Amino acid sequence: MPLLMGNSLNAWSDALAGFSPAGLPVGLLIIAAIPLVFIALYALTYGVYGERKISAFMQDRLGPMEVGKWGILQTLADILKLLQKEDIVPTSADKFLFVIGPGVLFVGSFLAFAVLPFSPAFIGANLNVGLFFAIGIVSLEVVGILAAGWGSNNKWSLYGAVRSVAQIVSYEIPAAIALLCGAMMAGTLDMQQITIQQSGPLGFAHFFLFQSPIAWLPFLIYFIASLAEVNRAPFDIPEAESELVAGYFTEYSGMKFAVIFLAEYGSMFMVSAIISIVFLGGWNSPLPNIGPLALNDMTTGPVWGAFWIISKGFFFIFIQMWLRWTLPRLRVDQLMYLCWKVLTPFAFVSFVLTAIWEIYVP
Amino acid sequence: MQELEMAGQGSLRLSRKSDDVVVLEKDLSTEQMVLSMGPQHPSTHGVLRLECLTDGEIITEAEPYLGYLHRCFEKHCEHVDYPAIVPYTDRMDYLAGINSEMAYCVAVEKLLDVEIPRRVEFIRVIVSELNRIASHLVAIGTYAIDLGAFTPFLFCFRDREHILNMLEWATGARMLYNYIWVGGLAYDVPAGFNERVLEFVNYFRPKALELQQLLTENEIFVKRTKGVGIMPADVAINYGWSGPMLRGSGVQWDLRRNDPYSIYPELDFAVPVPDGKLSVVGDCLSRHLVRALEIEESLKIIEQCIDKMPGTEGFNPRAAVPKRVRPKAGEVYGRAENPRGELGFYIQSDGKSTSPLRCKARSSCFVNLSAMKDLSRGQLIPDLVAIIGSLDIVLGEVDR
Numbered sequence: 001m002p003l004l005m006g007n008s009l010n011a012w013s014d015a016l017a018g019f020s021p022a023g024l025p026v027g028l029l030i031i032a033a034i035p036l037v038f039i040a041l042y043a044l045t046y047g048v049y050g051e052r053k054i055s056a057f058m059q060d061r062l063g064p065m066e067v068g069k070w071g072i073l074q075t076l077a078d079i080l081k082l083l084q085k086e087d088i089v090p091t092s093a094d095k096f097l098f099v100i101g102p103g104v105l106f107v108g109s110f111l112a113f114a115v116l117p118f119s120p121a122f123i124g125a126n127l128n129v130g131l132f133f134a135i136g137i138v139s140l141e142v143v144g145i146l147a148a149g150w151g152s153n154n155k156w157s158l159y160g161a162v163r164s165v166a167q168i169v170s171y172e173i174p175a176a177i178a179l180l181c182g183a184m185m186a187g188t189l190d191m192q193q194i195t196i197q198q199s200g201p202l203g204f205a206h207f208f209l210f211q212s213p214i215a216w217l218p219f220l221i222y223f224i225a226s227l228a229e230v231n232r233a234p235f236d237i238p239e240a241e242s243e244l245v246a247g248y249f250t251e252y253s254g255m256k257f258a259v260i261f262l263a264e265y266g267s268m269f270m271v272s273a274i275i276s277i278v279f280l281g282g283w284n285s286p287l288p289n290i291g292p293l294a295l296n297d298m299t300t301g302p303v304w305g306a307f308w309i310i311s312k313g314f315f316f317i318f319i320q321m322w323l324r325w326t327l328p329r330l331r332v333d334q335l336m337y338l339c340w341k342v343l344t345p346f347a348f349v350s351f352v353l354t355a356i357w358e359i360y361v362p
Numbered sequence: 363m364q365e366l367e368m369a370g371q372g373s374l375r376l377s378r379k380s381d382d383v384v385v386l387e388k389d390l391s392t393e394q395m396v397l398s399m400g401p402q403h404p405s406t407h408g409v410l411r412l413e414c415l416t417d418g419e420i421i422t423e424a425e426p427y428l429g430y431l432h433r434c435f436e437k438h439c440e441h442v443d444y445p446a447i448v449p450y451t452d453r454m455d456y457l458a459g460i461n462s463e464m465a466y467c468v469a470v471e472k473l474l475d476v477e478i479p480r481r482v483e484f485i486r487v488i489v490s491e492l493n494r495i496a497s498h499l500v501a502i503g504t505y506a507i508d509l510g511a512f513t514p515f516l517f518c519f520r521d522r523e524h525i526l527n528m529l530e531w532a533t534g535a536r537m538l539y540n541y542i543w544v545g546g547l548a549y550d551v552p553a554g555f556n557e558r559v560l561e562f563v564n565y566f567r568p569k570a571l572e573l574q575q576l577l578t579e580n581e582i583f584v585k586r587t588k589g590v591g592i593m594p595a596d597v598a599i600n601y602g603w604s605g606p607m608l609r610g611s612g613v614q615w616d617l618r619r620n621d622p623y624s625i626y627p628e629l630d631f632a633v634p635v636p637d638g639k640l641s642v643v644g645d646c647l648s649r650h651l652v653r654a655l656e657i658e659e660s661l662k663i664i665e666q667c668i669d670k671m672p673g674t675e676g677f678n679p680r681a682a683v684p685k686r687v688r689p690k691a692g693e694v695y696g697r698a699e700n701p702r703g704e705l706g707f708y709i710q711s712d713g714k715s716t717s718p719l720r721c722k723a724r725s726s727c728f729v730n731l732s733a734m735k736d737l738s739r740g741q742l743i744p745d746l747v748a749i750i751g752s753l754d755i756v757l758g759e760v761d762r
């Protein structure tokens with residue numbers, strides 16, 4: 001059965017890719033649209049729904065149960081509510097900055113999706129500096145957050161924005177160095193190439209995480225730093241609701257608020273996808289070929305690839321949610337301490353060790 | 363806070379947050395900002411407003427503004443009968459209504475000098491200890507929320523729900539009970555109440571341990587609270603602190619022990635104070651630990667009471683309730699150990715009227731809050747939130 005399904009799925013996507021009536025690459029466009037539709041669907045509905053259900057599970061509650069079966073349409077109802085809400089711009093706000101803030105934030109978090117290889121057959125823009133682009137474009141979020149916080153003309157928003165900028169700019173350093181370790185192991189910054197280098201008949205054994213004993217260090221460093229970069233607990237200091245009301249988006253309502261929310265969930269998936277690509281083989285199947293049972297070959301292909309990377313992304317999102325609903329929040333100075341005195345030195349150490357490993361160990 | 367002059371570099375400011383964290387900042391002489399925290403702020407625990415003067419994230423001065431929930435409790439008391447004041451006391455500390463009723467009734471009974479049936483005393487102690495656990499659960503849960511952990515809050519509320527269900531069964535209300543009357547009780551407890559309470563005690567012990575592991579043993583939680591908002595014992599006494607706040611500073615002072623009322627002298631329970639191993643004595647973590655340990659002591663008290671409680675033969679909960687409360691002329695100060703500290707009522711009677719000439723409430727939250735200005739000086743905003751949370755104020759009692 002797996003053999004049949006694997007083959008038919010791959011055959012289906014191959015056929016779709018070749019579908020080009022009148023010379024137009026309609027099939028490719030459809031394949032390209034699948035992950036993007038997924039992102040929108042995921043971020044809008046299942047991310048929020050999943051978060052609510054997972055938190056409910058951890059807290060002995062049921063979570064949303066009323067709208068649809070098991071509350072599965074709850075997020076749609078919430079979006080409808082947000083659409084109907086009055087879009088308030090405070091009178092004393094800087095209207096230009098207030099309006100563009102969420103937009104810049106959204107662009108910053110979603111542009112990185114362009115360079116993520118969602119399957120062997122699909123990558124939005126196959127840049128040869130894809131990883132660099134992904135690291136760099138996330139910094140654009142800082143501009144959006146600062147614009148939103150400053151433009152709101154609210155002291156709490158400003159605190160949130162300043163904290164957020166300090167946090168994201170600081171944590172980019174260990175995050176980028178940790179990712180560079182992965183790039184060094186691959187010898188390229190091309191995301192598709194990084195993924196291809198991790199494929200092989202042994203499945204997960206080819207992933208960079210299992211290729212060298214040092215890779216665990218940058219993997220953990222990047223995971224921790226990515227939590228801070230997307231403002232998730234225990235680093236959700238910029239939007240610490242018990243201290244700063246809601247941080248930089250205190251004054252936002254209606255769809256502007258929804259856009260900020262969407263950007264947050266988009267970023268969550270983006271960092272999860274990046275960590276899976278660099279350390280866990282991206283769209284590669286983790287199943288190994290065992291003798292005559294060619295599990296790896298069966299589960300490799302364009303559609304299977306999309307399945308694997310999305311599953312890996314979901315796994316990391318689950319861990320992010322798990323942490324969020326378990327841990328308290330760090331203080332600002334403790335956050336900076338962790339970044340500059342713990343993560344950054346360890347990132348440098350792992351960088352040097354990885355370099356040595358790559359040169360001297362074949 | 364220290365000021366250090368460094369040649370050519372302006373002044374350096376050193377503020378010591380705890381033993382291992384020292385905040386060092388170059389003095390850039392930035393403009394100070396007035397930040398109004400509250401009354402609609404998620405972590406001021408009600409309608410408290412703090413006007414903070416902030417230098418960046420550091421608070422140089424925080425002034426609490428009260429009175430948003432003032433309901434003229436003391437003036438009302440002068441115009442209603444003694445028993446009719448009991449429901450008003452519920453509305454002071456609405457998280458521990460029964461304990462407030464207990465304090466008031468202890469004061470009036472002292473003035474009246476009436477003999478209370480023994481079973482009434484046992485029931486009073488059981489329900490007030492149950493309410494103390496419920497109140498401490500809210501305190502611990504909301505404290506977790508203040509520090510960013512949401513799950514312990516809901517764990518606390520799940521267990522508090524069982525207590526409220528039991529109290530609803532016994533008293534008919536979930537929050538504003540009017541159960542303890544002057545000289546007795548409104549009703550006897552329903553049949554099977556004791557078994558249900560014991561069942562709860564057995565259910566709750568492992569849950570309390572789970573809460574302990576989830577919150578108190580959490581590294582981040584300890585980092586956020588240890589060494590923050592330290593209150594030395596002598597300053598705490600000078601401020602008139604009481605309850606878990608004073609015990610958090612290492613003073614073994616519990617009115618159930620030091621000025622016993624009801625049947626507390628017959629009961630065996632410890633008065634937990636921090637030993638300085640887990641926490642710095644007097645910091646936020648100590649105050650949290652005291653509350654967590656007190657829950658266990660309350661469970662012990664409840665078990666002993668159920669063990670020793672007299673039967674229902676010939677029992678009338680209203681046997682000693684006077685038809686008309688008209689005390690002799692005089693004055694009295696009665697106090698009881700509330701979950702938040704010493705709640706005392708000073709009552710003056712002219713001997714003619716059925717309502718007090720003067721009824722003054724000594725509110726524990728109000729007194730504990732008065733140290734806010736001292737505690738918040740030089741702290742960071744997140745620490746201010748941690749300090750307010752550790753004070754465990756109920757604005758209904760602060761403002762009355």
